């Protein structure tokens with residue numbers, strides 16, 4: 001399966017996760033800063049990832065380049081999402097950016113796969129939680145980095 005992983009990252013944590021994910025599925029990791037419309041469309045599975053900043057916003061490169069996503073033809077396309085965040089320092093907006101990406105791709109009529117359990121996380125509120133599940137894979141490189149590899153592997157096995 002041809003997999004493209006498009007990410008934004010300020011500090012490098014999300015970039016690191018994106019490259020780990022892409023390695024595990026022989027995919028390509030592409031920074032949203034340099035992504036082309038073809039990167040969104042020319043794959044069988046599109047994975048999008050962003051850290052959350054501010055009080056629950058998308059990473060700035062995602063914000064600046066959001067029109068690339070909005071212009072992509074994703075109707076019926078299989079899309080999976082991941083988000084990086086810090087549940088201890090930001091428990092009221094944990095991985096909210098993943099919820100923003102979810103609303104964006106849902107508006108484009110993409111088929112979102114890879115919802116996950118909220119068990120094992122400790123936070124108060126997340127817009128990435130819908131009907132008791134995360135809309136994608138929530139990762140916390142600040143306080144639970146030791147769980148990331150296992151979480152990524154388990155998640156990929158459900159979406160590939």
Ligand SMILES: Cc1cc2nc3c(=O)[nH]c(=O)nc-3n(C[C@H](O)[C@H](O)[C@H](O)COP(=O)(O)O)c2cc1C
Pocket residue numbers: 008009010011012013014015051052053054055056057084085086087090093094095096141142
């Ligand atoms: C100023 C600031 C605001 C943040 N706000 C949130 C937040 O609202 N929710 C959250 O889950 N994480 C928040 N984080 C944590 C980052 O999302 C987390 O550290 C992430 O791994 C950073 O990814 P990056 O290194 O790819 O930029 C914030 C971090 C900083 C420095």
